[in-house]
Amino acid sequence: MIALLIRDLRLAVRAGGGFGMGLSFYLLIAVLVPLGVGPDPAVLARIAPGILWVGALLSCLLSLDRLFALDFEDGSLDLLATAPIPLEGVVLVKAVAHWIVTGVPLVLAAPLLGVLLNLGAQGYVWLVVSLALGTPALSMIGAFGAALTVGVRRGGLLLGLLVLPMYLPTLIFGAEVVKRAAAGLAVATPLALLSGITAAALALLPFAAAAALRINLR
């Protein structure tokens, strides 16, 4: 399974795009929103938590449709399904690889983009913490969606429609953490709920995604 992780990371680096695309999309959102909304610092500070989280979510969504589709098209997925590693493990490893390639750069870039959006000073630490806890759920839920749509040609739209509703709890609680932190309030409740969603997604969805893949491989 470590071999699979290394292979996926290597493919992401070699193919270009993988690392850069989500991150540059995130950057674009964070740069364009202040230009569109206007320079009023109070308004920007109010919308910053929401924008930073919506941006992270959409950036995650961008590269999801390739998660299994590439392996499906070139036959690797058939071979992985007959290999001695469990398909649940394959799904989990591919979600982890997606998180390392997409989620981690977003987490690291978020504080920088917070400056552009005039995020409240107390918000920065919790912005990083909430994204670090929330983005693994985005990758895992996305992997489930990608497994459901793997046989569909140009399934990107369908994938987005399927995955976005499942992303909502993560978005709501994640943005709530940052909002409360920026306003100087306690963050324990939304943070616990956010972590709970991530834990549940990581525990349950590999099995659901593997079942979906088995059906799609028939």
Place this chain on the structure above:
Amino acid sequence: MTLTVTDLCIARAGVPVLQGLSFGVAPGQALVLRGPNGIGKTTLLRTIAGLQPPLSGYILVDDQAVAYAGHADGIKSTLTVGENLGFWAQVFGTNKVADAVSGFNLAALVSRPAAQLSAGQKRRLGLARLLVSGRAIWALDEPTVSLDSAAVQMFAHAIAAHLAKGGSALIATHVDLGLQAATLDLTPYRAKATAGFGAFDGGLE
């Protein structure tokens, strides 16, 4: 490791294609599958590899013993030949990359990105993966497509060596590989195209 198939009925996209199929492949034996296009050769091989369930009947085999090679080779074009083989060696927990490289004459290509290979060279890389997997039963779907005559010889040689070591192979091919192998024509087992036999129910399963 014997492969035994008893009274098997299989379906493609919910429509039964083969029924009443029974055969066995003992260690050291190969079985060549023949039949017209669409008879269900690929479906049979995918079913035996465990990628889809049969409609009815039994396949007695250790599912960790079958190595499947389909139409697509599962090659990552941005990785080199050596990296592709090394990955599968790690997945299957073997260290037979060197055997596979020499068996399919890939030594000159090891550090070349797979994207630069010709169709025949890709096919050889895909078949070399079988040697890397170290599995006893090979389920091969049209393995000689886009191979030249020298490469077909190389492949026949690899199969013969595999059989000599007690492995077995199930090959859907129209090319004569010069093997001492039994041939199974699938035409008599074509599923009756009657609505009565699960044609509709099969689609819902």
